Amino acid sequence: MNDLLTHIGYGHFLVLAAVLFVMGVAGVLMRRNALIIMMSIELMLNAANLTVLTFARMHGDVSGHTFALIVIAVAAAEVAVGLAIVVALFRGRRHVDVDRLNTLKH
Amino acid sequence: MLYTRLALQLQAFTPAGLAIALALGFCGLFTLLAVAVGPKSVNPEKLKPFECGSEPIGSPRGRYSVKFYQVAILFLVFDIEAAFMYPWALLFTKLSTTPAAGPGLPTGVGIFGFVEMLLFVIVLVVALTYVWRKKAIGWE
Amino acid sequence: MSGRVLAAIAALFLVLGLVAAGTAAAQPAGGDAPSVTIQATPGAGVSTASRDIATGSGAGMAILFWALALGTVGGAAFVLTRRNLIAAVMGMVGTFLALAGLYMMLYASFLAVIQMLVYAGAIMVLFVFVIMVLNRPEDEPWGMVGLPGKALAGLAMLYLLVRLVMLVWSVNVPDTALVAPAAVAFPGDAAHTVYEFGSTAAVGTSLFSDYLFPFEAISILLLIAVVGAIAVARPLNDADELPGAQPPAPTGGH
Helix, strand or coil, X not given: CHHHHHCXXXXXXXXXXXXXXXXXXHHHHHECEHHXXXXXXHHHHHHHHXXXXXXXXXXXXXXXXXXXXXXXXXXXXXXXXXXXXXXXXXXXXXXXXXXXXXXXXC | CHHHHHHHHHHHHHHHHHHHHHHHHHHHHHHHHHHHHCCCCCCHHHHCCCCCCXXXXXXXXXXXXXXXXXXXHHHHHHHHHHHHHHHHHHCHHHHCEECCCCCCCCCEECCHHHHHHXXXXXXXXXXXXXXXXXXXXXXX | CHHHHHHHHHHHHHHHHHHHHHHHHHCCCCCCCCCCCCCCCCCCCECCCCCCXXXXXXXXXXXXXXXXXXXXXXXXXXXXXXXXXXXXXXXXXXXXXXXXXXXXXXXXXXXXXXXXXXXXXXXHHHHHHHHHHHCCCCCCCECCCCHHHHHHHHHHHXXXXXXXXXXXXXXXXXXXXXXXXXXEECCCCCCCXXXXXXXXXXXXXXXXCCCHHXXXXXXXXXHHHHHHHHHHHCCCCXXXXXXXXXXXXXXXXX
16 A cells, blocks of 8 residues: 555556546536536546556657647647637527537427 | 655755745745735725726626637637647757768758648648638727 | 436446447456556567556655646546636646646656646636636536436446546556656657657657648648637627627726
């Protein structure tokens, strides 16, 4: 147990990434505000990035850093378009509550 | 024993830690000093939000125009572009050097690095042109 | 309640199926524990220890790691629980800064700076701007209402976490990981300049040689993102501004 606390290995980083990812999933599933849901998606992307960088370090291969850089760029594009959709939603409906966005359901 | 090891391991972070400690220490020290020894007189005028002497216009909780968002999107995109430019700038000499034809021969000058960033920037200039034509950054 | 609980359960089973499939696919023949065997460079042996030292041993690194992990998870918990959106964004910024520190521990110095510049600097600014544009207090934050829904969701998340942790904890670490990461040289460089692992130039070396196409594709993606975001967020006409919105820069006399 003491060893687990003081010897930081790759497993620690991977487990932390898993915790972060699950928190992101929980946010997407349990929150109703579209903005919080987008933040939770960012959390999941960051967890993936942390995993990729851990594996890059593990293998001493700098390609993983390029992957992470590209993931960050894709996340930025996703946020720009996603938030634009949130703004457009708010303009039409005065709320951003995803549980009440059920027009296509009925 | 443990503390010696700890100190050794944290040695690499000493300059950064020192800067952080100094910054926090000075901020905290002078804030505390101001609270402790400064004279206090409270009146309603002092508790108002500070707006450079003007009367506050509207509520700070009011809604803002979508124009701010459009400008923020542009900032984000060109921030990403800059992030990709740092490694390119560092490697530009390598990217514009072609290998020598043989041992002892001088290396040539290539346009590979120039052209690849040119393509990248041209595509983003198209985006800027679109935004410009749509008057999303016009601020009348 | 039922619709969202069902959606949560469906998503959970989807993830579980994926994890199980990944575990089964990665399991070597005859292996008893689910494990992912990472092949190191040819010739290097694969050790079975799963907790080898990644970033240097000892109390200093451990304290640093646990502090940063606390910051990461605490910020994420803030995002999940706050009703005030600005508070959630601040928690998010804390998460990103702590993650930048973790990237530093993994020798990813360039990525750590980019994380701060792009995530904490630009993406969070965008979130704050949108919150300022909407500026509406949240009425009922949780989709899962009632104790059964919350308990079920919590259990589902816990199960997902346990499975993920079991998967990643069983990753075998190659022996090469124990040495310092190798420096990177630019391909075809006559001078054989080497760059430190994770430095800006090392990442650029990879980006501008092996991953040139993704690099150019990113520019197209950013173009599409700008066009899409501006087209979607623009008011259809000038009168169709959000009601109650303040005009930009009302006086400018400050």
